Amino acid sequence: MTVTSDLKSLFRGRPPAKDSQSSSMEMYGDDEAGVNFNEVEFLDAPDHDLVGTIVGIEYIDSRGKKSMRTVTIKAFHPKEDHWTLYGYCFLKRAPRSFRLDRIKCVFDQDGVVCDPGDFFALYDLEYNGPVIDPVSPGTKQRAIARDGARVLAALARIDGDFHDLEKEVIYGYIEEEAAIAGMPPSEADRDALMKYISNLHPHGDVVNECIDRLSGSNAVKQRSFLRFVNTLIRVDDVVTDEEAAMALAIQTFFEERVGR
Numbered sequence: 001m002t003v004t005s006d007l008k009s010l011f012r013g014r015p016p017a018k019d020s021q022s023s024s025m026e027m028y029g030d031d032e033a034g035v036n037f038n039e040v041e042f043l044d045a046p047d048h049d050l051v052g053t054i055v056g057i058e059y060i061d062s063r064g065k066k067s068m069r070t071v072t073i074k075a076f077h078p079k080e081d082h083w084t085l086y087g088y089c090f091l092k093r094a095p096r097s098f099r100l101d102r103i104k105c106v107f108d109q110d111g112v113v114c115d116p117g118d119f120f121a122l123y124d125l126e127y128n129g130p131v132i133d134p135v136s137p138g139t140k141q142r143a144i145a146r147d148g149a150r151v152l153a154a155l156a157r158i159d160g161d162f163h164d165l166e167k168e169v170i171y172g173y174i175e176e177e178a179a180i181a182g183m184p185p186s187e188a189d190r191d192a193l194m195k196y197i198s199n200l201h202p203h204g205d206v207v208n209e210c211i212d213r214l215s216g217s218n219a220v221k222q223r224s225f226l227r228f229v230n231t232l233i234r235v236d237d238v239v240t241d242e243e244a245a246m247a248l249a250i251q252t253f254f255e256e257r258v259g260r
Helices: 003-011 116-122 139-157 164-180 187-199 204-215 219-234 241-258
Strands: 054-060 066-078 083-089 094-099 103-107
Touching (some): 139 164, 139 187, 139 204, 139 219, 139 241, 164 219, 204 219, 219 241
Antiparallel strands (some): 054 103, 083 094
């Protein structure tokens, strides 16, 4: 097995690991909500800051039946008269799609309930309309460091936990990348970014795509990212075998890509 396939096998098909704060989301209503979808449907969907985050939703399906779901967002796609959210559903352990205008409330891992219009507007997506100009706190910084933040979040969660110290390391990565790009975060940006980081729960396939893109970045960016990888796995003073294997695999994968 090659280094590339070794690394990909760590994540391929891996659903997001749950953490200690996710129990408030594990409430489900009646019957079926959401529908199966073919992933080919959203391959041309633009990347979005919410991709890789986990949310709880109260959803009303076409039959009027209510359900509470925990979903990792994989894409948004416009239809003729509405937006569709594509995601990984914890309840069904499978991909599902949901009409945005049928989501009646959104709640995060801390149990905070949000109006869906307000929630999606924070991430520059209209509840039932086109993507709007990015003006919300943290938006520009997220766009700069999105791939690395997702991979670091996956690494942090690989042991089943997501500690505050790990979140601070991921924020440090975003902060450094944003500062290099001339957009250092303000206090308002930091607050928004910490919430974003807490909700990051990337599916394995999303992580693989991010690693591919990171491996194509320049050597300086790769070294910086690997520095944060090594800081992250040591921040809680316990390095698991899986964390060590992943960190080594990412480094070797980068080196392998450079050598091609």
